[in-house]
Amino acid sequence: MTKLQTISSQLWTLTNELETNTDTTESKNYILAFICYRYLSEQQEQYLVSSSAINVKKGQAINEAYLEQAGGAELNAYLKDIFSNLGYAIAPLDTWQSLVNKIDKGQVNLSDYQTIFANFDKNAALSKAAGQTFKGIFSNLNLADSYLGSSANERVKSLAKIVKLVDSIDYQDEAGKDILGDISTGLISKYAAGKKGATFCTPPAVAKLIAKIVTADLPKATQSFTVYDPSCGVGSILSAIANDNNSAIAKLYGQEANLTAYNLARINLMLHHVLFTNMTLFNTDALENDWPAEPNTKEIDHPRTFDAVVANPPDPQSWNNNQNKLTDPRFRNYGKLAPRTKASFAFVLQGLYHLNEKGIMAIVLPNEVLFRSAAEATIRKNLVEHPDGNQIDAVIGLPPNLFYEGIRSMIILVLKKTRTSKDILFIDASKEFAKGKMKNYLTQENIDKIFKTYQKRVAMPQYAYLASIEEIRANDYNLNVSQYITTSENKKIDLTEIDRLLVQDKKDIATLEAKIAKDLKVLEIKRDQ
Incomplete structure (x- = not known):
């Protein structure tokens, strides 16, 4: 068993112990929040030492030196310096190590936890930019909730148990590689399997595949690039992009309507070492509250555009498709609005509107959107027959039982505003999976095969097909993969x-x-x- 597997097993054992009072969707909030708080506190320690803000004597703990040198009248100056560099600041008495020390001495109570998180929020509010990332990040925690125990004493014991286990975790694997992001991804994925929060989480392998597709042709090395997710959930796809590409150069943007998922997304990105200057997330419904416009060089408002757009919106998802939205620039060029109870194409058009002219978009959708009639058929036709050229680049059929919330088949729709050809690549990856205990999953071999097939863009018997615009028209804009690819079980009609x-x-x-x-x-x- 690897160190990562051992850590995951330990955390899952703790989850099961807490389930006597709570469910895993609640325990997840506490465990990930404390992992994040420890991480932020230790990041601050590293800054204090590297910047020579404190003088650590030989054999002295960093937290001990911080307690000695940042007390009294000097405290505000220390906090201001830390905040200006990290975007947050934790006072000496509120650090992770100070909390652990109190627990070891049996001196901690519920008010100590409340004070720690209240002070963190107060310091985060000092800057609008940093506050957007840090303020309220621990608001999912209700320290007085009976989920942790029926009495204050039981809740203190439950919290202490979480803190002590989190404190024992080594964030590096056997080879010295940082695995904090992997721990976060693994925990969120395990909690999502079969749970009510599953709709906000994308399986890691699917997120990794999407990350590879949208970043393959983006700037390399030190050039920054921007990525937007209008329904970011817990940040699964954005964190995969940060993981596969230097988190210091990926500028990540997202919107999420669910508060719990929004807070977890911020924590998840932090645990993947995304700096607060490189993430901008809003707790809003993207379809009702479009991404804020920004002034261009002539101070005229125009929509913010991104190098890449990714999404795995909830399905089914209802939205307000009032006919007034047909005048909305996001939707007005596609003939119809997505059905009220099927918002999939609304998210497609939302993302496409914010994609720059040379960008790429990849979105997870239910297979049915490829062939359903009425409004969705009209939107498909207008995507293909867009005045600037066909905007659908590829349709990738995924294996069944891959996602946490059901066994249905899903697809990845790849779109581009600027293309050199009008054809559409169809990939039938329905057999590209390995069987797990409860769910199927993509192996690295599966991911590589799908990605390379997408990049090569050539036909492969029973696997990939390049359909001309004439074929798409002849099939009345039906984009079902089985319409174009013949397999042993499914003959092309x-x-x-x-x-x-x-x-x-x-x-x-x-x-x-x-x-x-x-x-x-x-x-x-x-x-x-």
């Missing part, structure tokens, strides 16, 4: 061939009927004789 066979059948039937009639006539003549 050739309507022209079917028509030909029907005509031939009619001719054969007519010939046979004529022969039967002739034979009957002969028989009648013989009988008369």
Whole structure:
């Protein structure tokens, strides 16, 4: 068992112990929050030492030196300096190590936890920019809630148990690699499996595949790039992008309507070492509250655009599709609004509106959006027949039972505003999976095969097909993968061939009927004789 697996097992054991009073969706909030608080506190310690803000004597703990040198009248100056560099500041008595010391001495009570998080929020509010990232990040924690125990003493014991386990975790694996982000991803994924919060989490392997697709042609090395997720959930896809690309150069933006998921997204990104200057998340419904416009060089408002857009919106998802939205620049060029109870294409158009001219978008959608009729058919047609050219680049069919919230099949729709061709690449990756205990999952081999097939953009028997715009039109803009790719279980339907066979059948039937009639006539003549 690897160190990461051991840590995950320990945290899951603690979750099961806490389940006597709570469920895993609640315990997740506490465990991840304390992991994050420890991380932020230790990041602050590193800053204090590296900046020579404090003088640590030989054999002295960093927290001890901080307590000695940042007390009294000097405290505000220390906090201001820390805040200006990190975006947050933790006072000496509120640090992780000070909390652990109190627990070891049996001196901690519920008010200590409340004070710690209240002070963190107060310091975070000192800056509007940093406050957007840090303020309220621990608001999911209700320290007086009976989930932690029926009495104050039981709740203190539960919290102390979480703190002590989190304090024992080594954030590096056997090779010295930082695994904090992997711990966060693993925990969120495990909590999501079969739980009510599953709709806010994308399986890690799917998130990794999307990250590879949208970042393959983005600037490399030290050039920064921007990524937007209009329904970021717990930040699964954004954190995968930060993980696969230097978190110091990825500028991540997101919107999430659910407060708990929004707070977890911020924690998740922090644990993937995304700096507060590189993340901007809002607790809003993207379809009702569009991303804030920004002034261009002429001080004229225009929509903020991004190098890449990613999403895995909840499904089914209702939205307010009031006909007034047909005048909204996000939706007005596509003929119809997405159905009230099926917001999938609303998220597609939201993301596409904020994609820059050379950008790429990848969004997870239910398979049904590829062939459903009425408004969705109109939107598909207008995406393909857009005045600037076909905006649908690829359709990737994923295996069934891959996502946490159900067994249905999903697809990844890849879109671009500027393309050199009008064709659409179809990939049938429905067999690209390994079986798990409860869910199927993509292996690294599966991910690589799908990604390389997307990049090569060539036909492969029973796996990939490049459909011309004429074929798309002939199929009345039906984009179902099975319409274009023949497999052993699913034969491609050739309507022209079917028509030909029907005509031939009619001719054969007519010939046979004529022969039967002739034979009957002969028989009648013989009988008369």
